[in-house]
Amino acid sequence: MFDLQKSIDDWHKQMLAAGVQSPVPLEELELHLREEIERLRESGLDESSAFSTAVQNLGPVETLREEFEKVILEANLARSRRRWLAFEILFFAYALLFPVVLGIMAFVVSNGVFSEMTFGEKSGSLASAVMFSLFAFGMRFICLKYPGRFTKRIRDALFFTVLLWLLVLAYVVMPHSNFADGARSVVSMWGLSPFGLLIGWLLAFSRTNRMGSLRKSTS
Amino acid sequence: MYDRFMINKELVAASTEPLILSLLAGGENYGYALIQEVKRLSKDKLAWTDGMLYPVLHRLERRGLIKSRWGESENGRKRKYYSLKKDGKTALARHHQQWSLVHSVLSGLRKEQYV
Numbered sequence: 001m002f003d004l005q006k007s008i009d010d011w012h013k014q015m016l017a018a019g020v021q022s023p024v025p026l027e028e029l030e031l032h033l034r035e036e037i038e039r040l041r042e043s044g045l046d047e048s049s050a051f052s053t054a055v056q057n058l059g060p061v062e063t064l065r066e067e068f069e070k071v072i073l074e075a076n077l078a079r080s081r082r083r084w085l086a087f088e089i090l091f092f093a094y095a096l097l098f099p100v101v102l103g104i105m106a107f108v109v110s111n112g113v114f115s116e117m118t119f120g121e122k123s124g125s126l127a128s129a130v131m132f133s134l135f136a137f138g139m140r141f142i143c144l145k146y147p148g149r150f151t152k153r154i155r156d157a158l159f160f161t162v163l164l165w166l167l168v169l170a171y172v173v174m175p176h177s178n179f180a181d182g183a184r185s186v187v188s189m190w191g192l193s194p195f196g197l198l199i200g201w202l203l204a205f206s207r208t209n210r211m212g213s214l215r216k217s218t219s
Numbered sequence: 220m221y222d223r224f225m226i227n228k229e230l231v232a233a234s235t236e237p238l239i240l241s242l243l244a245g246g247e248n249y250g251y252a253l254i255q256e257v258k259r260l261s262k263d264k265l266a267w268t269d270g271m272l273y274p275v276l277h278r279l280e281r282r283g284l285i286k287s288r289w290g291e292s293e294n295g296r297k298r299k300y301y302s303l304k305k306d307g308k309t310a311l312a313r314h315h316q317q318w319s320l321v322h323s324v325l326s327g328l329r330k331e332q333y334v
Contacts, residue, residue: 025273028250028299032269035251035296059268067274075281 002048018061077213084210091203095136099129113185121182128189132196139200162194226265235275237314240307247302284310
C-alpha cells in the first residue's frame with residue numbers, strides 16, 4: 001500500500017542529504033510538491049504515480065542544490081562588496097580629512113600642542129598632514145594603475161622601510177635631538193607622514209577586492 | 220516526442236526573470252501558481268522545470284526586486300506569497316525595453332528578407 005506521507009518524508013530526507021539544507025526553500029518545495037500531487041490526482045492519476053510525476057517535474061535534486069548554492073554565493077559576494085566599500089570609505093575619509101582636521105586644530109581652535117606653536121610651526125604641521133594625504137592618494141593611484149607591477153614583494157619592501165623609519169624616528173632621532181616642544185611635534189608629524197603610504201595601499205586593496213567581488217557576482 | 224516549437228533551454232533561462240516580474244506586476248502570487256500561469260500562457264511551450272523557479276525567486280528577493288510573506292490559502296494551506304517592489308518595477312521596465320528592442324530588430328530583419 002502506497003503511503004504518501006512516508007514518501008514525502010523520504011523525499012525530504014533525500015533533499016537534505018543532497019544538500020538542499022536551507023529550511024525555507026525546502027519547505028516551499030514541499031508545499032509545491034503537495035499542490036502538484038493534488039492537481040495530478042484530480043486529473044486522474046493514482047497517489048503513487050502522482051507522487052513520482054510531481055517529484056520528476058520538480059527537477060534533478062543535484063541541479064536544484066547547485067542553483068540554491070549560487071543564490072547563497074551571490075549573497076555572500078554582495079555582503080563582501082559592502083564590507084570592502086565600508087573600508088574604502090573609511091580610509092578615503094581618513095586620508096582626506098586628516099589635513100582638514102589638523103588645519104582646524106592648528107589655526108582655528110589652537111588647542112593641544114598647537115597652542116604654544118609659532119605660525120611657522122603650525123604651517124609645518126599642516127604641510128606634513130597634506131604630505132600624508134598626498135602619500136596616501138599617490139600610493140592608491142600607483143597601485144590601481146599598475147596592479148601587475150606592484151607586486152606583494154615591492155609592497156612588503158616599502159612597508160618594511162616605512163616601519164624601520166618610524167622605529168628610527170621614535171628610538172634614535174627623537175630621543176637624541178634637542179628640539180623645543182613645537183619643533184618636536186613638527187618633526188614627529190613629518191616623520192609619521194610616510195604612514196600615508198600604508199593607508200594608500202589599503203585604499204587600493206579595498207577597492208580591488210570590492211571590484212573583484214562585483215565581477216564575480218555579475219559573471 | 221520532441222516538439223520543434225518548444226523554446227530552447229537558454230531562452231527559457233533568459234526569460235525567467237522578466238516573466239516572473241511581469242506576472243507579479245499583476246499582483247502578489249505564490250510559486251506554484253506562477254508556474255501554472257506560465258504553462259497556461261505559453262500553452263506548455265515554455266517548459267520550466269518546476270523546482271528551478273524557487274532559486275530565481277530567492278535571488279530576486281535578495282536583490283530587492285521582490286518581497287515575500289507567508290500566508291494561507293482559502294482552504295488553510297500554507298503558502299509563500301511574492302510581490303513586486305519598486306526596484307522590481309524598474310527592472311521590469313528595463314526588461315521590456317530590451318526584449319522589445321530584440322523583437323523589433325528581428326522583425327525588421329525578417330521584413331528585409333521578404334522585400
